[in-house]
């Protein structure tokens with residue numbers, strides 16, 4: 001568990017643009033060090049905006065995109081190509097516009113895929129993908145991106161849900177999710193904590209209470225975002241409204 005760092009930007013658009021630049025540099029550095037990089041994407045408005053900004057960066061080709069393993073932290077369990085799928089939105093925002101290696105884009109199964117409408121089987125299959133690409137264990141992702149919900153959810157891990165209590169399975173099916181659609185696939189918190197760096201990104205006044213609580217309380221069952229920490233870095237990337245209730249000990253003036 002690493003102590004969280006907080007960076008505050010003037011507004012949501014600057015947050016997304018600055019995070020895209022930060023991510024580009026982080027991926028370049030990872031490839032310079034190891035020859036490859038691994039990134040876990042997130043759904044949600046902020047996560048998608050970061051990908052859109054990344055696509056527009058002049059330095060985009062500084063990353064060898066064919067040598068990046070791309071994963072998702074969660075997925076809405078919908079038919080392939082459905083506009084609400086996180087994969088669909090990531091492909092539109094970025095992936096369809098860069099030379100990724102299709103074999104290294106690890107999407108979670110759709111509800112009309114190999115396992116049909118069985119989210120448990122799809123979750124187990126993704127756990128197998130993680131083990132296969134992690135040389136026998138869950139990968140230590142270079143960067144794992146997360147949005148944050150108003151009640152403190154990350155990925156599809158909601159307060160006091162079966163998913164937040166899950167310690168054995170690296171990936172789970174989520175049913176009756178408070179955020180539509182109701183059925184999803186999600187990494188669990190132990191899997192999230194395998195990442196070298198976890199970046200939590202959110203904007204807006206509605207998130208301010210959850211953000212402040214996650215930074216000052218460690219009860220991950222009641223506030224899953226509090227348990228989303230990286231092995232080497234936990235970075236909260238906020239706009240001024242989402243940071244409004246964060247204690248001054250965390251936040252220098254916004255950029």
Ligand SMILES: O=C(O)[C@H](O)[C@@H](O)[C@H](O)[C@H](O)COP(=O)(O)O
Pocket residue numbers: 042043044045046047074075076086146147148149153154155156179202
């Ligand atoms: O599938 C999803 O919906 C996301 O993975 C979810 O965890 C999202 O990141 C948060 O709900 C924040 O969403 P916003 O950034 O749109 O507020």
